[in-house]
Amino acid sequence: MTEMTAAAAPLPDVARLSLADLRVALAAGWQDYRRAPMFGGFFAAVYVLIGLGFVMFGAGTVLWTFAFSLAFPLFAPFAAVGLYEVSRRLDRGGAMDWYKILSVVMAERDRQIPWMGAIIVIYVLFWSFLAHMIFALFMGLSVMTNVSSSYDVFLTANGLTMIAVELAVGGVLAFILFSLTVTSLPHLLDKEVDFVTAMLFSLRVVRENLFVMLVWAGLIAVVTLVSMVPLFLGLFVTLPVFGHATWHLYRRALT
Numbered sequence: 001m002t003e004m005t006a007a008a009a010p011l012p013d014v015a016r017l018s019l020a021d022l023r024v025a026l027a028a029g030w031q032d033y034r035r036a037p038m039f040g041g042f043f044a045a046v047y048v049l050i051g052l053g054f055v056m057f058g059a060g061t062v063l064w065t066f067a068f069s070l071a072f073p074l075f076a077p078f079a080a081v082g083l084y085e086v087s088r089r090l091d092r093g094g095a096m097d098w099y100k101i102l103s104v105v106m107a108e109r110d111r112q113i114p115w116m117g118a119i120i121v122i123y124v125l126f127w128s129f130l131a132h133m134i135f136a137l138f139m140g141l142s143v144m145t146n147v148s149s150s151y152d153v154f155l156t157a158n159g160l161t162m163i164a165v166e167l168a169v170g171g172v173l174a175f176i177l178f179s180l181t182v183t184s185l186p187h188l189l190d191k192e193v194d195f196v197t198a199m200l201f202s203l204r205v206v207r208e209n210l211f212v213m214l215v216w217a218g219l220i221a222v223v224t225l226v227s228m229v230p231l232f233l234g235l236f237v238t239l240p241v242f243g244h245a246t247w248h249l250y251r252r253a254l255t
Contacts (some may be wrong), residue, residue: 011201012254016085017209021252029245033155033237035098035116039086040240046079047239071180074117077185081105081113083243084186091251104189112188112195116181125137127173133165138162178217186250205253216249 005071033040090094108114138158153159183205184198191198205212220242228236 011197011204013207014201015253016205017205017249017253019212019215020076021249022212022219025245025249025252026241026246029087029241032090032244032247033240035090036086037240039096039101040083040244041236043079043082043243044236044239046075048232048235050075051228051235074121077113077117078105079113080246081108081189082187082245083240084189084247087244088189100118108189112193112198113185115195116185116188116198119199120177120181123173123177127170130169130173134165134169135162138165167238174221175214175217177218179203179213180212182206182216182246183253185251186247190250209253210253 017157082101085101086096088094089101094100137155139162154163180199180202182202184195184202186199187193187201188195193201223238223242224235227238
């Protein structure tokens with residue numbers, strides 16, 4: 001990770017978004033995917049491979065689970081930048097050249113994206129620690145069984161309460177992370193700003209368009225979850241479309 005060199009910049013004004021903006025962004029994302037499917041499939045493969053690796057090697061193994069949990073926030077931002085760069089070039093009529101696009105992605109390692117990756121890693125580690133603490137708080141004194149053969153322990157009053165609390169806390173933490181990153185990654189590609197400025201702008205976009213961004217977050221969560229069946233193959237379409245759409249939504253959030 002390089003030193004933080006981007007200069008702090010005043011936050012731009014935030015546009016008022018509506019559900020119509022989501023429809024326009026999604027339509028533009030789908031159009032970008034259709035115009036450059038090979039790029040979308042290539043960058044989506046990063047997410048799919050990490051997901052498959054987690055299922056094949058990480059399930060039930062603490063070391064591999066930890067490794068893949070850290071790999072995702074480190075590599076995923078660079079794959080997202082690739083999708084944003086494709087959309088930016090399509091917007092501006094730039095050449096769809098593999099070397100140039102990958103060069104832009106690689107150049108980000110010397111800018112602010114690694115700092116964003118580090119923030120996401122720290123956040124994921126905190127989230128994992130908090131989840132374990134909640135589990136210990138509710139289930140620490142329970143007699144545990146092999147959950148692969150019996151889920152009875154989770155059907156007790158403590159077990160059901162623990163699941164509800166985990167879901168509630170996880171939902172809040174997921175939305176906070178979404179709020180910090182929803183426009184910050186395309187912002188860092190588009191402008192010479194530091195990652196703190198980009199995250200503050202992202203928070204402002206969410207705060208001033210709360211309902212729209214809640215819908216956007218829910219849509220991403222539901223469609224992504226459905227796309228994971230079977231074997232994450234649906235992600236080869238949904239992730240590029242959402243990635244391209246995020247670029248267009250970011251551009252519409254700028255006044």
